[in-house]
Amino acid sequence: MxxxxxxxxxxxxxxxxxxxxxxxxxxxxxxxxxxxxxxxxxxxxxxxxxxxxxxxxxxxxxxxxxxxxxxxxxxxxxxxxxGHPGFMAYVSGAGTVPGAAADLVASFLNQNVGGWRLGPAATEIELALMRWMASCFGLPEGAGGIVQSGGAMATLVCLKAARDRIAGYEVRATGLGGGPQLAFYCSQEAHVVIARAGDILGLGADHVRKIPVDERFAMRVDALEEAIEADIAAGIRPAVIAGTAGTTATGAIDPLAELAALAKRHDMWFHVDGAYGGAAVLVEELRGLFTGIEQADSIAFDPHKWLYTPHSGGCAILRDFADLPRSFAAVAGYIHEDKELTQRGVDMGQLSPQFSRGFHALKIWVSLLAHGTDAYARRIGHDVQLASYLASQVEAHPELELMTPASLSICCFRYVPQGKADDEEYLNRLNERLMPLGQLDGRVYLSNAILDGAFCQRACITNFRTEAEHMDAVIDMTLRIGRDLHNQMSP
Ligand SMILES: Cc1ncc(COP(=O)(O)O)c(C=O)c1O
CATH class of the missing domain: 1.20.1340 (dopa decarboxylase, N-terminal domain)
Structure with a gap:
């Protein structure tokens, strides 16, 4: 040739x-x-x-x-x-400026953070970032984790580690078929990714028990205890209690310390979904809300939410970092390496479902380096104040109803035209139409929550460009569009 x-x-x-x-x-x-x-x-x-x-x-x-x-x-x-200052929907960070620059660097450097040898600096940065986050949550030495695409994958990684530890690592080879049926427990307000993980991990989503909540939308420990006892009586092995530290709809924080104690009593794994709320541990005055998180076996935490980093990046953080290779390590001839000989470090491709991986930790790391924890704490605390300010404006207006007290940076409310306060069906129809019309109005952008069957407007402030003027704009927009709609809908 x-x-x-x-x-x-x-x-x-x-x-x-x-x-x-x-x-x-x-x-x-x-x-x-x-x-x-x-x-x-x-x-x-x-x-x-x-x-x-x-x-x-x-x-x-x-x-x-x-x-x-x-x-x-x-x-x-x-x-x-x-990243628009008026965006306050779902749980979506505004996207840090240094994070975006870091993404360009990560992209042109083109590391494959599946193998240490293919991403030496990238691997060490990711490992250090995960150790730092674990320490922010109060986890001990030996804790660590891995960056995934977001909360859904971080949850799956944590719950796979939980399943394997509880069922015995042989299930990795044999499957769950031979052992007792396992059950996970989370609140009715927990994010669907927990039930989805139950589905993927072979328990079946129905074996992820949805425990009722109290009037603040936090998990009821008495109902949890009952559900665990009922499962034990039926020969089912309670495996994981998954508490949420900042629910998606209302920002509620489950009673983490009590959940941890219950998990210990039943020899269960204690997982915390801190995908949204976890960032608030950086704020001294809010840290007390998270007491008990330091006892978690695993934590899912999303920097692309309240650390405001560009999409996407969520973290699976394990109390015992070694649980990750125990659950995910796989042997293959084409990645063989004698580490004694090369003295290279950890291969991240052995720690989660992903094999080849991008340098997604860099945008998170660089955002933290560029802003520092003080600026983060100030801004996260400010977001919480903005949600409380919005709640106070809602409460002060006769045509608006606060649906639950603001929690973390979330405020849920609805438009209630005069004379319609008792017509739930009408209020739901009106508020359901109000949400997209408000979004199309173009100045502020909210999403919704459904609380006890009531359709609510929901503002979630995870945006460092949002200020009090945007809360005022939310009130203006809701009243203006709400009144128009009411005029159209009621003859
Ligand atoms: C509490 C909570 N957990 C998990 C998730 C899922 O995270 P992701 O969308 O990053 O997969 C979300 C998303 O909003 C959430 O709010």
Whole structure:
């Protein structure tokens, strides 16, 4: 065979890379400058977005300028903006600026953080970050973890470690078939990712028991005890108590210390879903709310929520870091390495379902380095104050009803036209229509909660650009659209 000639089409010069990079960074600066004035939501429809952004993949690549123009369309015409100061929906961080810069670095460095040898600095940074987070939650020496795509995967990793420890590590090979049926316990307000993990892990989602909550939407320990006793009597092995530290709907924190004690008494694993609320342990005045989290066997925590880092990155944090390889390590000839000989470190591809992995820890690490814990504590505390301020404005207005006291940075309320306070069916219809109309209004963007059957407007402030003026805008928008709707709906 003839010696092949070089093919350099994909190998850009540093000058060309710099030009494209500069154009993109300029666009980023323009985006940051324009963000507060842009609508948070453009009222985009599926067909409009498809028309704007879909292209046939060309045989000949686009010119660089054309590519930048195309990216501008994606950014300025066909997206919505969770970093907009008016965005307070779901649990979605605004996206730190240094985190975005770190993502570019992570991307051009292109480490594969599945193997230490393919990502030496990346691995050590991720491990150190996880140890630091574990210590913030009060976990002892020996704790550690791994970055996953988000809370769903972090939960799955933690509960797989739990399942294997409780059922015995042989289930990794044999499956759950031979042993007793296992059960997990979480509150009715827990995020669906816990039941989904029960499904994936072979327990069946029905064996993830949804325990009733009290008037503050926190798990009722008496009901939990009853459910555990009933399962034991039926020959089912109670395996995991999963408390939530900051529920998605209302920000409720389960009684973590009592759950930990109960888990100990029944030789169960104690997991805490701190995906949203966990960041508040950085605030001295709020730390007391989380007492008991330091006893957790595992914690799911999402930096892309209240550490505001760009999507995506969630952390599975284990009291005993060695539980991860016990649950996930796999042997394969093509990754063989004599560590004694090479003196290299931990292979992260042995610690979760993922094999090849990106350097997702960098945006979290760099955000922490750039801002420091004091700034984080100030801002997280401020978010909590904003939610309380909103609650006070709601309570002061006769056409608004606060549905539960604000907790962490969440406030749930609804619009109640005069004379309609007792008409639950009408209030649900009205508030359900109000939510999307409010989003399309473009200034502020809320989502909803359904509390005891009542459809509520829900503001969750995990956004360092949001201020009191945006809480005022929430009140204005709700009253304006609520009144319009009421006029249309009631003859
Ligand atoms: C308490 C809680 N747990 C888990 C999740 C799931 O996290 P993710 O969306 O990052 O997978 C969420 C998402 O909002 C959450 O609020």
């Amino acid at each position: 003839n010696r092949p000639e070089p093919v350099r089409d994909l190998d850009w010069s540093s000058e060309r890379a710099e030009k494209l990079g500069r154009d993109v960074v300029q666009m980023w600066a323009e985006f940051l400058e324009k963000l507060p004035e842009m609508p948070v939501d453009r009222g985009l429809r599926e067909s409009t977005v498809r028309e704007a952004v879909l292209r046939d993949v060309p045989a000949q690549g686009m010119e660089d300028d054309e590519l930048v123009t195309y990216l501008r369309t994606v950014v300025f015409e066909a997206s919505m903006y969770p």
